[in-house]
Amino acid sequence: MEKALVFLLIALLAVAYAVPDPRGIIIQLDDGELCLNSIQCKSKCCHRDTGLSLARCMPKASENSECSPKTLYGVYYKCPCERGLTCEADKTIVGAIINTNFGICHDVGRSTQ
Numbered sequence: 001m002e003k004a005l006v007f008l009l010i011a012l013l014a015v016a017y018a019v020p021d022p023r024g025i026i027i028q029l030d031d032g033e034l035c036l037n038s039i040q041c042k043s044k045c046c047h048r049d050t051g052l053s054l055a056r057c058m059p060k061a062s063e064n065s066e067c068s069p070k071t072l073y074g075v076y077y078k079c080p081c082e083r084g085l086t087c088e089a090d091k092t093i094v095g096a097i098i099n100t101n102f103g104i105c106h107d108v109g110r111s112t113q
Contacts, residue, residue, distance in 0.1 A: 026040065027039070027040050028040075028042055029041050029042065029057045030042060030057060031043060031056075031057050031058055031059055032056055032057065032058075033056060033057050034054055034055065034056055035055050035056060035057050035075075036055065036074075036075075037074035037075065038074045038075065038076070039074060040057070041057035041058075042057065043057055043058065043059050043060055043079075044060070044080075045057065045058050045059065045060050045076055045079035045080060046058075046074060046075045046076065047075070047076050047077070047078075047079050048075055048076075048077065049077070055075050058079050059079065060079050060080055060081060060082045060083075061078065061079045061080065061081050061082065061085075061087075061105045062081075062082055062085075062105065063081075063082075063085055063105050063106065063107055064104060064105060064106075065081075065104070065105050066078045066102055066103070066104060066105075067079065067080055067081045067085075067087040067089065067102065067103055067104065067105045068080055068087065068089070068101065068102055068103075069087045069089050069091055069101060069103070077102070078102050081105035082105070084107065084109075085105040085106060085107055085108075086105070086106055086107075086108050087103045087104070087105055088103045088104055088105075088106050089101050089102055089103025089104075090103070
């Protein structure tokens, strides 16, 4: 039994050591890769279509696109806005809990000029 555990440990270490750059396995994921939380993605948006679908890293929402304000869960049904844009959404407690508080990305600085 001990020999099997030692062999398994050596095999796992060999696989882990063979990976050239550990970033990209758990963090710094590219768009389209599977994720569990937005922190893992380069874009900072871990997106899923439905509650039963797998979440993948996606680019942030551009101007006039659907968006979600920041969420507690770290997984979005609509990605938050790109830098410099604001998600104009109904920010209620119920919407935040059931993740239905979607809005549209707007450039607030452009609309005031």
